[in-house]
Amino acid sequence: MLPVLRPGCIILASGFGRAPMPGDIVIVCHGGLEKVKRVAYVHGQRLFVIGDNQEHSTDSRSFGWLSLSAATGRVIWPRSAR
Numbered sequence: 001m002l003p004v005l006r007p008g009c010i011i012l013a014s015g016f017g018r019a020p021m022p023g024d025i026v027i028v029c030h031g032g033l034e035k036v037k038r039v040a041y042v043h044g045q046r047l048f049v050i051g052d053n054q055e056h057s058t059d060s061r062s063f064g065w066l067s068l069s070a071a072t073g074r075v076i077w078p079r080s081a082r
Helices: none
Strands: 012-014 025-030 033-043 046-050 071-077
Touching (some): 025 046, 033 071
Antiparallel strands (some): 012 071, 025 033, 025 071, 033 046
């Protein structure tokens, strides 16, 4: 998630009070790992997530759309510009 979030950065996440929206940074579970990604698109019950460092990110461009249930929280701190 460079340059917004750097390795070792402490984040605070919250559950969802509303559905994730494009631009939100979320924690998703994929392949047995928790990943921090930005929501690019929401279509029904599916999310397309991307990393901010797109040249080096493993995201929906490689593993496809995720179920909305894969998102476990929204990053609320540190705040980032959309």
